[in-house]
Amino acid sequence: MQVLELGDPRRMGDFTLIGRLGVGGMGQVFLGRSAGGRAAAVKVVKAELAEVPEFRARFRQEVAALHRVGGEWTAPVLGADTEAVAPWVATEYVPGPSLQQVVESGYGPLPEATVHALAGRLARALRAIHGAGLVHRDLKPSNILLTVDGPRIIDFGIARALDTVAGSLRTSTGVVLGSPGFMSPEQVRGQRVTPAADMFSLGSVLVYAATGRLPFGSPELGLHALMFRIAEEEPDLTGVPQTLTGLVAACLAKDPQRRPTAEQLAVHTGTDTDGPWLPAELLAELGRLAARMLTAETPPQGSPTPTRSTRRRWPALATAVALAAVATGTVLALHDDGEKDPATGGAPAAVSNSASPSAEPGVPDEFVGAWEGVVEGDSDLPKRVLRLEISPGTTGDKAAAYIDTDGDAQCTGRSKLLSADADTLVVGKGQVTARVPQGSCTPLSEQTLKVRSRDVLVWKSGGLTADFYRSAGGRDAVPDQYVGTWVPANETYREKELIRIAQGPIGGRLVRMSVTAGMDDGTEQYCDSTFVIGAVSPVLALSPAMYTAQSGKGCRQPDSVFLTVGRDGHLLLYSMAADAEPAEYVRKS
Template sequence: METLGAGDPQRIGAYRLLARLGAGGMGQVYLARSDRGRTVAVKLVRRELAQQEEFRARFRQEVRAARRVGGHWTAPVLDADTEAEVPWVATGYVAGPSLQRVVGHDHGALPERSVRILAAGLAGALQDIHAAGLVHRDLKPSNVLVTIDGPRVIDFGIARALETVTDGGLTRTGALVGSPGFMAPEQVRGDRVTPACDVFCLGSVLAYAATGALPFGGADSGVHALMYRIAEDEPDLSALPEGIADLVRDCLRKDPAARPSLEAIIQRTGAEDTVADGRFRDPWLPSALVAQLGRHAVRLLDTESPEDGEAAAAAGAGVTPAGAGAGADEAAPEGPAASGAASDGAAVGVGV
């Protein structure tokens, strides 16, 4: 988390901002708290995107679809305003780091048992997303959050809205849409995208979680070379534990029809009987990671609103800081918002 800057708003809708969580192609994500005390993540769309009616129309459509996503393995959608001058969306805050940070920075590759359970949780999330009529299209380690109870998938739906400002796979500013190392062959070729696309991406995520490396290599030799390998070459799975190698290999079949169903993936993990109400009954992470997640939760509880801090300091001096208490009469929705729109599944500031 980073402290709010001079150019950051103090409130978005009924939410008081606490800190910055991250930023990306879609916009800025903030840690925030409702007037009733619920901690949320609020994504503020980039102003230049908001000014493009084509993007805004697609954004509304994806928001409506994303509202239908339920289940335990995604961040809950709480609130949004797609008609604001700068649209925003709010979801429940998921108290955990991204899989990218866990593997790439904090811990390294996960043990085989953890990867098996990760596979079951991610397959469950994709089932919920597909049941809502969506294809994630951008499942990658930065869009997977790691919690004590299991993984949570974020940023479903919004990637499709961003496609409205693309031209031949590139945005109007020249940035590639999607994440090349985790794209499916049909995405690379520009073919029709189906739910099987997410199964391929799942295979790439599992390979990364188990080895710390991408199955088709990095982009050191260039993005186009990487995409060629995804479309034409076989993945390098030599470092994968033998117990999950076949499952990952099947997910990475070039032919979408040859990839396993999500139900089959869950069955093959052997984790079906370890889940209750969206939580794994037994610890699924190494003890060092569990301890890290506990420290993160304590830090979150200690996070104060910047306005609260100013107000407390000013109270001792007998003054009220400018803007303190603004919006105090606003009702903070704790479920689907009265404003009528909900958003995609962005939670923490990654993959935005």
Template sequence: MEKLGSGDPHQIGAYRLLARLGAGGMGHVYLARSGRGRTVAVKLVREELAAQEEFRERFRQEVQAARRVGGYWTAPVLDADTEAAVPWVATGYVAGPSLQQVVGHDHGALPERTVRILAAGLAHALKDIHAAGIVHRDLKPSNVLVTIDGPRVIDFGIARALETVTDGGLTRTGALVGSPGFMAPEQVRGDRITPACDVFCLGSVLAYAATGALPFGTANSGVHALMFRIAQEEPDLDGVPEGIADLVRDCLRKDPAARPSLDRVLERTGADDTVADGRALDPWLPSALVAQLGRHAVRLLETEDPQGAGPAEGAGPSGPPAGRQGSGPGESPGPGPTP
């Protein structure tokens, strides 16, 4: 989370911006607050993408589809203006670090029980996403947020909008669609994408959570070498606890038809009866992470109200607006806080 810069807008639609959350291939993401006081994440599309009508049309379709995603395990789409000069989408803000932050920086590999409950929560999230007719296509640790209650999935469906501006697997700006270390073989080969793609990505995420390492290595030796390993070689599951190694290995089958269904994944986690209504029924995180989440919540409160007395309801600081007024923070339900 960073302070707003001189080039950042202060208002997007009905939302007053508070801080920068990040940036990615799609655009910038901001922490914001609605006139009603709801904290949200607002994603502002890059101007060069907004200028492409093909992208805009797919973005409209994907936002509309994402609004239909229900359930408890995702960050809901609350508002959007796909017709603005610079389109944007607002989602519920999930007050927790990403799995990438947790494993890569704060804690390291997670214990088996935590990974089992992570798997159950992610399988529930993917079931809800697939029920809305969406394939996530970019499930990765930075798109999984960690909360006291359980994991939350963000950014579902958005990767598909970027595919409208691709040429041979690359965007017209030269960026890969998807995240190489967490892509499925069919994405690498440019084959038809089905929900089984997300099951493969789930396997990669679980291997990372359990070991701190990517099952097909990194792109240090080159992106194409990594993509070859994903398409042709077996995953390295050294360090994955024996109790979940077979499940992870089956998720990582090269043939989409050979991967387990999400219902079967839930059964094999052995943890489905420990999660309900978006919550782990018992504490699921190591105590050190629970303490970190508490500190994260305090920082959020300080960002929202740094002086101890925020502006009057509905008021916002002066600054250049981005886009036109959206439909307002009418809270209908999908992608989220990180790009």
């Protein structure tokens, strides 16, 4: 957020403007606050658009339609004045990062279960928008905000008002009738746009959420080439989970008549997961950021101050939570289960470790952070590695997120805090939120953690005991010694196998493997796969393989993989699928 500039309005209707959020095709977007303290994104129309009678008439119609949407996963309209010298509309400010911020500069591509939930919830949001007679026309990752209880679509409907003046203002600065990477073929061709265009954009959004890339290539490769591929070529669905390819391919049909409607998609997709809909790493970071903001001060009214994150990790999330604090005058803790506290008028209850006679026991600071340990086997021959993310919280809160990388599965989940004192933490049985591969995951049993030293915890659960050590998190969690491209140490196989390890956060698909094998009949079979990183120390723990491309039916590696770097700098790969010595790799020169 930026401070208000000289000449910026200080008030629009009942909303006090306290900062600049950005600029769009219509005009400037401000952060506002109602008299009751409710945060709002206030969009003020550009002067040159406000002077066009056709635009103002269409804008008036669109705002009236927006009032009718009331979708479960959209940002509702809080106020508007279409007759003012500078027309404006205020929608609810959503305190969460955009899908683009999470994928590009934070978490990375989202897990399969999360993308499924995203598809179902966005379908229901579009159903509400289309049911109100609106077409979004610019559905893209930056217009989808992620919160602990679901996604929110913003900036819907207004784009159609620009159509009335597109002939005279199409080349004006900032006037965009769609985002190239997410436009439909009919938008590219300048044809009539219907709700089916939003469904095509939804297909592109889901590819982006699952893989981190666009189905028709990057705009950086050339705008005209990108538009040609959207209009004429088939999408590249490499890396999209098989359970999603049918749904995505249907949305990306060139013929609008062949795409599913939002209603049809909503009927055939779910919105629920076995637990929180977002990955544990992301939920844990949202919780930590909210708790750290409990002591944030609200700047005096009329003296807007820019909000800055004090941590290097997850800057987009820090900014989103900070803006919510400035806008409302209070900071609310984020509960991943969306529970409300009646004592706060329906708002989520705040998390605090402050001692008081009536306060519930909170998580001591000594426990807060990321911890990892080998719970079966050892660092020389790991068989099971567990990562815990302990967040601030009180009894009953889901304060422990975990990723359990076992021999044949990787299970992600959360556990509630049962009790806490100065040196002991007890969390309950886990609730599974995601799994690789899809199938059954056994939740973790009750866990007990005791402080041994500042950087070591003694972990006990289900008859197992292990030492847990503090671990890295955030965008740069992967140790540098792993990052790069690796080939087999045996020169005979160097042209047949490749491992690429990228830097990024825990829970991301950061490891890719390509293997080409000769068959008995003289042909060759290839297997390309990705792996989710579940832990980074003392070993790199990877999920079972998720195949993105293959020939034949021989690509089967059902078990997890563990990587270490030896003293000689060689990468050692342990696979529970192979009862043999670890495979050895060297950096590709």
